[in-house]
Amino acid sequence: MAARSDTETLEDLLAREQRLLSAYEAALRRDAIDPALGETLRDHERAHVRALEQTLAGAGRRNPRASVPSAELTAALRDRDTFAQFAMRLEEETRGMYIDAAARMRDADLRRPLGSIMACGAAHVVALKDSLGIFLVN
């Protein structure tokens, strides 16, 4: 299989960030997350989406379409603990994508900022663990 281009990898990450953003927006609407925590995480995801969109626009690419909410998200919105567990899984999966992407980027100038977003995702997991009262260190 041919290796994915930097642009394709950034599109994958943008789709993932949009999914996280949608999840936090939905959780805030449904009171499935503490409002202060949810707003912070949502705002960070917005900043990640905006940064990736700007980078892709610079490469002359359009943004990938947003997807419909998954049945898994709908189920996770029933209470705060269930949503926190769901969001932690999503953040951990996303962190794995960023680790691979930051290492693979052919454009070395993009590796550090992608690592920086990955580090923010790691912090999100800690914040969600704290909301659940579980051990913070991986």
Next chain:
Amino acid sequence: MAPSLTRREALGGAAAALLLASCGGGDPPPATGPKPGSGAALLGSLLALERASFAAYGACLEVLRGEARQQVHAIRAQERGHASGLERLITDLGGDPPPGRSADEYARTFPRLETPADALRFVQDLEERQVRAYLEALTELPDLELRRAAAGICGDEANHLAAARVLQGLQAAEGPFVTGAL
């Protein structure tokens, strides 16, 4: 009035001094095995940071209690694992990991840690420096697998940094881009 140094600034300066000392000219140069540009020298610098942090967290544990102590103990164990992983990578590149310093040598560079708050601020400062070092390494390491290893450890250090912040009552992440931006 003479400018004063806040305790936070003093601890941050101490973290910088510790890390500079850990990478200082007193360390023997890397062995002659690896090719120039292999990344072995950079990995040696990261290893020095990990060892210095491991030693520093030992001092932090002496003043921490309860949950904070448990969390920092877990962080310290992970730093030892990172150091072992970096030693293996250097060896795989044909190098000899630098020998590191004695516990006493590290201890001489530590700030005075009088309270749990002092210790947690010191942990935070050290973790911020480690995250920065691994992000920098991502741009410089020449090999995909080395970069993947660095990115994975960077994720762990970001976890530690966030934990240190939460234990001080701060938000887990200071902003959407930890020590950098697109």
